[in-house]
Amino acid sequence: MKQLSTKVTSNGHGQDSSYFLGWEEYEKNPYDEIKNPNGMIQMGLAENQLCFDLIESWLAKNPDAASLKRNGQSIFKELALFQDYHGMPEFKKAMAEFMEEIRGNRVTFNPKKIVLAAGSTSANETLMFCLAEPGDAFLLPTPYYPGFDRDLKWRTGAEIVPIHCSSSNGFQITESALQQAYQQAHKLGLKVKGVLVTNPSNPLGTALTRRELNLLVDFITSKNIHLISDEIYSGTMFGFEQFISVMDVLKDKKLENTDVSKRVHVVYSLSKDLGLPGFRVGAIYSNDDMIVSAATKMSSFGLVSSQTQYLLSALLSDKKFTSQYLEENQKRLKSRQKRLVSGLESAGITCLRSNAGLFCWVDMRHLLDTNTFEAELDLWKKIVYNVKLNISPGSSCHCTEPGWFRVCFANMSEDTLDLALKRLKTFVESTDCGRMISRSSHERLKSLRKKTVSNWVFRVSWSDRVPDER
Amino acid sequence: MVALTAEKQDQNLLSRMAAGDGHGENSAYFDGWKAYEENPFHPINRPDGVIQMGLAENQLCGDLMRKWVLEHPEASICTAEGVNQFSDIAIFQDYHGLPEFRQAVAKFMEKTRNNKVRFDPDRIVMSGGATGAHETVAFCLANPGEGFLVPTPYYPGFDRDLRWRTGVNLVPVTCHSSNGFKITVEALEAAYENARVSNIPVKGLLITNPSNPLGTTLDRDCLKSLVNFTNNKGIHLIADEIYAATTFGQSEFISVAEVIEEVPHCNRDLIHIVYSLSKDMGLPGLRVGIVYSYNDRVVQIARKMSSFGLVSSQTQHLIAKMLSDEDFVDEFIRKSKLRLAARHAELTTGLDGLGIGWLKAGAGLFIWMDLRNLLKTATFDSEMELWRVIVHKVKLNVSPGGSCHCNEPGWFRVCFANMDHKTMETALERIRVFTSQLEEESLKQTKPMAAPTMMAKKKMCWQSSLRLSFKDTRRFEEGFFSPHSPVPHSPLVRAQI
Numbered sequence: 001m002k003q004l005s006t007k008v009t010s011n012g013h014g015q016d017s018s019y020f021l022g023w024e025e026y027e028k029n030p031y032d033e034i035k036n037p038n039g040m041i042q043m044g045l046a047e048n049q050l051c052f053d054l055i056e057s058w059l060a061k062n063p064d065a066a067s068l069k070r071n072g073q074s075i076f077k078e079l080a081l082f083q084d085y086h087g088m089p090e091f092k093k094a095m096a097e098f099m100e101e102i103r104g105n106r107v108t109f110n111p112k113k114i115v116l117a118a119g120s121t122s123a124n125e126t127l128m129f130c131l132a133e134p135g136d137a138f139l140l141p142t143p144y145y146p147g148f149d150r151d152l153k154w155r156t157g158a159e160i161v162p163i164h165c166s167s168s169n170g171f172q173i174t175e176s177a178l179q180q181a182y183q184q185a186h187k188l189g190l191k192v193k194g195v196l197v198t199n200p201s202n203p204l205g206t207a208l209t210r211r212e213l214n215l216l217v218d219f220i221t222s223k224n225i226h227l228i229s230d231e232i233y234s235g236t237m238f239g240f241e242q243f244i245s246v247m248d249v250l251k252d253k254k255l256e257n258t259d260v261s262k263r264v265h266v267v268y269s270l271s272k273d274l275g276l277p278g279f280r281v282g283a284i285y286s287n288d289d290m291i292v293s294a295a296t297k298m299s300s301f302g303l304v305s306s307q308t309q310y311l312l313s314a315l316l317s318d319k320k321f322t323s324q325y326l327e328e329n330q331k332r333l334k335s336r337q338k339r340l341v342s343g344l345e346s347a348g349i350t351c352l353r354s355n356a357g358l359f360c361w362v363d364m365r366h367l368l369d370t371n372t373f374e375a376e377l378d379l380w381k382k383i384v385y386n387v388k389l390n391i392s393p394g395s396s397c398h399c400t401e402p403g404w405f406r407v408c409f410a411n412m413s414e415d416t417l418d419l420a421l422k423r424l425k426t427f428v429e430s431t432d433c434g435r436m437i438s439r440s441s442h443e444r445l446k447s448l449r450k451k452t453v454s455n456w457v458f459r460v461s462w463s464d465r466v467p468d469e470r
Numbered sequence: 471m472v473a474l475t476a477e478k479q480d481q482n483l484l485s486r487m488a489a490g491d492g493h494g495e496n497s498a499y500f501d502g503w504k505a506y507e508e509n510p511f512h513p514i515n516r517p518d519g520v521i522q523m524g525l526a527e528n529q530l531c532g533d534l535m536r537k538w539v540l541e542h543p544e545a546s547i548c549t550a551e552g553v554n555q556f557s558d559i560a561i562f563q564d565y566h567g568l569p570e571f572r573q574a575v576a577k578f579m580e581k582t583r584n585n586k587v588r589f590d591p592d593r594i595v596m597s598g599g600a601t602g603a604h605e606t607v608a609f610c611l612a613n614p615g616e617g618f619l620v621p622t623p624y625y626p627g628f629d630r631d632l633r634w635r636t637g638v639n640l641v642p643v644t645c646h647s648s649n650g651f652k653i654t655v656e657a658l659e660a661a662y663e664n665a666r667v668s669n670i671p672v673k674g675l676l677i678t679n680p681s682n683p684l685g686t687t688l689d690r691d692c693l694k695s696l697v698n699f700t701n702n703k704g705i706h707l708i709a710d711e712i713y714a715a716t717t718f719g720q721s722e723f724i725s726v727a728e729v730i731e732e733v734p735h736c737n738r739d740l741i742h743i744v745y746s747l748s749k750d751m752g753l754p755g756l757r758v759g760i761v762y763s764y765n766d767r768v769v770q771i772a773r774k775m776s777s778f779g780l781v782s783s784q785t786q787h788l789i790a791k792m793l794s795d796e797d798f799v800d801e802f803i804r805k806s807k808l809r810l811a812a813r814h815a816e817l818t819t820g821l822d823g824l825g826i827g828w829l830k831a832g833a834g835l836f837i838w839m840d841l842r843n844l845l846k847t848a849t850f851d852s853e854m855e856l857w858r859v860i861v862h863k864v865k866l867n868v869s870p871g872g873s874c875h876c877n878e879p880g881w882f883r884v885c886f887a888n889m890d891h892k893t894m895e896t897a898l899e900r901i902r903v904f905t906s907q908l909e910e911e912s913l914k915q916t917k918p919m920a921a922p923t924m925m926a927k928k929k930m931c932w933q934s935s936l937r938l939s940f941k942d943t944r945r946f947e948e949g950f951f952s953p954h955s956p957v958p959h960s961p962l963v964r965a966q967i
Contacts, residue, residue, distance in 0.1 A: 003673075003704070003739070005613045008771040015774060052557040059548045059556070066548035068539065076539045077532035082755040083599075083748075118598055119563075122778045129635055130488035155609055155635070155775070226483070263483065277563040278783030294488035297495060298635070301605050302598035302779035306755030307788065311548060411561075 007155060014149040018380065022390040031388070031416065041420045044390040046202060046358045047411035048236065048275035050332040051325065055274070058321050065314030068307065075310075082306040085299050087116040091313035095283060098316045099268060102235045102326065107247040115284040115295040116309075118302030120232050120269035123282035124151045124196075126298045127265060130291050131226050132158040137190035138228070139181045141165050141173050143361075143397035143404070145202045152196070161185040161192070164400050167363075170352060171204055173197070173212045178219050194226030194263070195219065199246070200233040203397050203406035204361045205337075205354030207237055213249040217260070226263045235273030235326055238334035239355025262288040270312065272358060273329070279308045333358070333410060336417070340409040343421030347428045358410040362391075365403030367431055376402040387427045389420055492634040498854065499626060499873035506867045513892055521897045524867040526682060526835045527888040528716065528752035530809040534802055535752065538792060545791035547784055555787065562783040565776050567596050571786040574793035575747075575760060581799060582715040582750060587727040589762065595772045596786075597759035598779025600712050600746035604631040606761055606775045607742055610768050611706050612638045617670040618708070619643050619661045621653045623838075623874035623881070625682045632676070641665040641672065644877050647840075650829065651684055653677070653692060658699050674706030674740075675699070680713040680723060683874050683883035685834030687721055693729040697736050706740045713834050715750035715803055718811035721832025730764075738764035747789065749835060751802070756785045810835070810887055813894065817886045820898035824905050835887040839868070842880030844908065853879035864904045866897055 014020070022044050031039035059066045068076050082088065089111065096109035117123035132138065134157025140148065141163040152158055163181040165171040178195070185192045195216060200207040208216075220227045229246040237243040250261050266285040271277035281304050284295050316322060340360055341351055352361040368375040373395045380393040383405075394404035409417060502524055511519035543549040547556045562568065572591035579589045597603035612618065614637025620628060621643040632638055643661040645651040658675070665672045677696060679688045688696070700707040709726040717723045726743065730736045743762040748754035758781050761772045781789075793799055817837060821828055827840035845852040850872045857870040860882075871881035886894065910925050 003611075003706070004765075004767060004771075005610055005616075007613075008610050008767060013771065013774040047561055049557065049561060052560065055560075056553055056556055059553055060550065063549070066550075066553075067543060067546060074536050074540055076536045077529075080532060080535060080753045080755050081527060081529065083757070118779045119777075122598075125778055130485055131483070133485050133487075136485075150774075150777070155778075224483075271563075276560045278560050280563070280780050280782050288484075290484055291488065294484070294493070297493040297630075300598075300630075301602045301635075303757050305757050305782035305785040308782045308784050311784070 012150070012154040014146065014154070017146055017149070018377065018393055018396045020146075022380075022384055022392065025384055026390045029388070033413075033415070038388065040384070040388040040390055041416060041423075042390050042411065043408045043420060044392045044406070045411050046272065046406075046408050047277060048272055048329070048333075048358055049411050050336065051275060051329050054321075054325050054328060055315070058315060058318065062314060062318070065311055068310060079306040079310055082309075083303065085296055085303060087114070087299075087304065088306070088309040088313055090317070091304075091309040092116070094313045094316035095268070097319075098322055099234075099266075099285070101319075101322055102243065102273070103245050103248065104242060107245065107251055109247075109285060113285055113287060113292055115286070115292055115299055116304045117282040117284060117295075117299055118280045118304065119271060119277070120230065120267050120282040121147065121151050122280075122299075122302040123267045123269070123284045124148070124228075124230065125156060126295050126302075127228055127267065127284055127291075128152050128156040128158045129298060130294050131228075132156060132193045133191075135159065135190065136193045137161045137185045137188075138193060139163050139178070139185065139195045141171075141177070141197060141201075143171070143203050143394055143399035145198060146392070146396045146398075148196075158193075159185075159188075159190050161188070161190065162398055162400075163195070167352075167401055167404070170206070171201075171361075172209065173215065175215055175219075178215070182223065192223070192225055194228060196228040196230065198230040198233070200231075200237060200243070200356030202233065202357060203359060203392065203394075204352055205357035205359055206352065206361075207239070207241065207243055207356045210244055210249070213244060213246055214253070217246070217249050217253060217255070217264070220263060221260050224263075226265065228265050228267060230267040232267065232269040232272050233357050234268070235329065236333055236358060237356040238330040238337065241355055243356070257287075262286075265291065274325075276312075279312070280304060281308060281312060336409050336414070339414065339417060340407065340421070343418070344407075344424070347421070347425040349424075349428065359406050359408040362405045362407050363403065364405055365401070367428065368403050371402055373402045379403075380405070383424075383427070387423050389423060487635060492630065494626065494630040494634070497626070497873060499869065502857070502861045502867040502869070505861050509865075511865070511893065511896075513896070517896075518865065520861065520865045520867050521893060521900070522867050522888065523885045523897060524869045524883070525888050526749065526883075526885050527754060528749055528806070528810070528835050529888045530813060531752055531802060531806045534798075534805060538795070538798055539788075542791060542795075545788045547787055552787075559783045559787050562786075563780065565596070565773055565780060567594070567781065568783065568786045568790055570790040570794070571781070574790045575745075575758075577796075578747075578793045578799060579714075579745060579760075579762070581796075581803065583723065583725045583728065587725060587731070589727070593762055593764070593769050595761040595763070595769060596776045596779070596781045597761055597772075598781075599748060599754070599757045599759040600710065600744055601627065601631050601759065602757075602779035603744045603746065603759040603761045604628065604710070605634075605636060606772050606779075607708055607744060607763075607768075608632045608636040608638045609775060610771055611708075611742075612636065612673040614638065615670070616673045617641045617665055619658065619665070619672060619675045621645050621651075621657070621677060623651070623683055623871055623876035625678060626869070626873045626875075628676070638673075639665075639670050640676075641668075641670060642875055642877075643675075647829075647878055647881070651681075651686065651838075653688070653696065655695055655699060658696075662703065672703070672705055674708055676708045676710065677726075678710040678713075679726070680711075680716060680721075680833035681831075682713065682834060683836060683869065683871075684829055684838045685831035685836055686829065687717060687723050687831075687833050690724055690729065690732075693724060693726060694733060697726065697729055697733050697741075700740060701733070701736050704737075704740070706742060708742045708744060710744045712744065712746045712749050714745070715806065716810055716835060717833040718807045718814065719832045723833065739768075740765070742768065750806075752806075756789070757781060758785065758789060813886050813891075816891070816894055817884070817898070820894075820901070824902055826901070826905070829881075836883050836885040839882045839884050840880065841882055842878070845880050848879055850879045856880075857882070860904075864900050866900060 026040045026042050029039045031041045092111040092114045096111040099109045137159040163177045268283045270281040350363050392406040506520040509519045511521040544551040546552045547559045572594040576589040576591040617639035620640050643657050741764045745760040747758040829838040869883040
């Protein structure tokens with residue numbers, strides 16, 4: 001009899017994917033401006049490091065919250081004992097109001113319908129346990145966050161069936177793609193329990209349009225299934241458009257307090273908008289009391305530390321701070337995104353036009369030798385090992401078209417970003433020359449060598465790795 | 471086609487896991503909690519409220535903790551002294567955990583085992599409290615339908631933590647009061663056979679040491695026999711050691727980590743420890759759970775699973791600083807044990823004075839109280855009836871043995887470390903009133919004339935016995951009430967909070 005469970009012996013954790021392997025390579029040789037200037041730059045980590053100064057200055061002005069006091073008296077003892085899985089009421093109220101503020105106060109969130117979880121990782125898994133039997137399926141538009149393979153499927157036994165989105169329309173979700181995915185699930189003998197979308201999207205960096213949201217709500221209504229909207233990037237919207245939540249659509253369609261609204265659930269977290277992934281603050285918002293009740297009990301497996309709840313309830317209750325933060329956050333993200341986009345453009349690389357998120361969805365199809373995932377992986381390896389940039393290949397996000405990469409921009413300083421862009425530009429230029437040569441036959445290559453071309457061109461070949469020496 | 475009712479439709483849209491009872495909270499056991507929540511005791515605002523004696527929390531050293539936190543602002547990443555670390559800690563979500571956190575926890579685990587064993591910080595895996603740790607271990611060691619042996623009585627939460635989302639079964643190893651609820655090899659073998667007959671492949675044995683709800687510790691021979699049993703069967707041994715530092719008096723805690731050093735042929739890939747800071751340090755709100763496994767693969771996978779319940783980096787930072795302060799830790803452990811001993815003595819002296827029996831034990835945050843003689847019949851129905859009286863009339867929320875899967879009715883777990891001295895006095899007084907009412911009724915039937923005088927004398931004796939350390943455990947049914955004892959005042963009883 002096997003001694004360990006199949007969860008241990010299989011690869012359900014998904015960490016053999018290239019997405020995570022790139023991280024491991026980064027860990028071996030991380031860039032540091034002074035100590036390791038030739039190290040690998042981490043562009044595969046969707047973190048928001050742009051606004052810590054705002055939080056730190058708030059802390060300086062709020063010593064009570066900072067030192068776990070109330071009216072000057074330490075409440076550490078009370079916090080140390082607080083393990084109620086309903087969560088701190090003042091914290092949930094503050095979360096609800098923050099979520100409302102992000103949505104322009106157009107919709108309301110009832111704090112009693114919020115279930116706290118240990119990050120959105122835990123929130124998504126918990127929702128799966130509540131909504132799906134082992135073997136049931138959720139439809140997810142591709143490309144999607146690689147972590148979903150672990151979070152939604154690993155311990156729950158649920159399945160993911162992709163809704164194929166293509167670059168031909170900017171990866172937007174279409175009715176036919178939804179229907180196809182639904183039928184595909186049936187062909188595979190899987191019962192579809194719902195659709196899960198990330199809005200704004202990871203890895204695309206785009207917010208869903210009203211058209212797409214309407215389509216989704218209509219779809220789940222007709223199929224009598226759930227819709228989970230992972231809105232953890234909702235506060236990172238920096239485009240001209242305002243963020244439209246699925247809750248906006250329910251309101252506009254006058255579906256609030258209906259059976260349909262009970263099947264729509266929002267996942268939130270403070271890891272991206274506030275840049276606090278270490279604090280493990282996730283939330284499920286559901287209009288279905290039974291789900292709120294079950295998920296609340298399940299949250300015992302991953303409650304939010306009371307110390308963290310207290311600090312953040314004070315932070316988020318400060319409306320002056322939250323409105324200033326949201327505005328400044330958006331400004332800085334926008335500026336950083338522009339810097340990345342224009343840097344890429346100068347290297348002849350375009351991106352999907354984005355209006356949210358901490359990353360861009362970058363089009364490197366023209367740098368592939370062939371329109372295949374093997375070529376994408378080859379290119380990725382060069383970028384990781386030779387250019388020393390950890391970026392995420394589209395295949396790890398289940399993209400159906402090779403050549404797309406997710407590149408993060410909010411987890412580094414401007415100087416580091418500039419250096420990364422410089423390295424990339426140099427690489428692209430060398431590759432471009434290499435490609436020019438490859439279009440000729442082998443003989444022409446020989447004759448080219450006889451011509452007076454600068455030496456460095458000869459050192460570059462598409463079949464050899466770009467030399468390590470820079 | 472029959473139209474589904476709204477509720478049925480709802481249930482079809484939810485998983486069976488969400489719609490079912492696997493969370494265990496529909497058990498009658500929770501009625502006591504509900505009674506407490508509806509009417510919680512407060513010495514001033516609600517003096518007639520329900521006193522919570524069903525919550526195994528260590529509240530006796532909160533003042534030491536609070537003082538340390540105030541004196542060490544650098545342990546917070548939010549104060550002026552610590553904010554320079556804010557951004558680094560706030561973005562730290564590496565599931566390996568902060569190295570200093572793991573080192574400090576490993577050191578603390580060593581201290582609570584009297585430094586008799588070494589713990590490797592690289593084997594420390596975080597989880598969402600011991601609750602999360604148990605579930606993770608179950609996910610790692612067993613597939614749905616497989617099972618763990620668990621000695622009874624056991625912590626009711628295991629039914630949820632080990633089974634609910636994992637689909638794993640729990641197979642009871644029945645322990646009896648006749649030998650102080652010790653785990654015997656016969657009982658283990660019987661349970662193993664029961665599992666086989668029920669087609670439940672056994673993957674491991676889960677022990678809680680010190681025991682919840684018994685408060686007893688396993689002796690070296692017993693631990694060795696458990697290690698040998700599991701080793702021979704090729705099954706895992708999971709030791710929940712979350713009460714490790716709650717031993718007091720003469721009791722010694724021996725960890726499974728120590729015993730495996732003495733069993734050289736033991737396959738260490740089968741040995742795992744669940745730990746937490748919720749009981750030993752009284753910090754349940756901070757959600758610090760630990761899986762410590764001697765199996766490399768389990769460490770690896772449990773670490774990946776810890777993504778579902780990492781410890782907040784803000785908390786990791788605080789705990790790393792706190793537990794690295796060895797002087798503080800030593801003092802804390804020392805004082806905690808003294809205070810636990812004192813509060814334990816207060817409760818048990820009071821019970822002794824009332825002739826109420828309890829299982830002799832020297833650890834934990836509770837006692838295992840013997841009320842078998844108060845049952846109308848030796849049945850669990852009778853136990854529930856008595857329990858309802860205790861909750862609703864005596865207004866004490868205690869935990870009935872049936873909820874802990876005890877095989878003998880009449881036992882109750884009574885927590886003592888989650889209240890102050892005054893509340894304990896109030897609780898004891900209520901028990902005195904209750905037992906004396908019962909006795910009065912019984913006396914009225916047998917000695918109607920003498921009843922009032924006898925009852926008055928008993929009350930006086932009992933009140934004075936509260937101040938004394940008392941060893942007489944004769945049972946209530948003998949009608950005996952302990953006289954004024956010559957035993958001098960115990961210094962432990964005088965310890966103040």
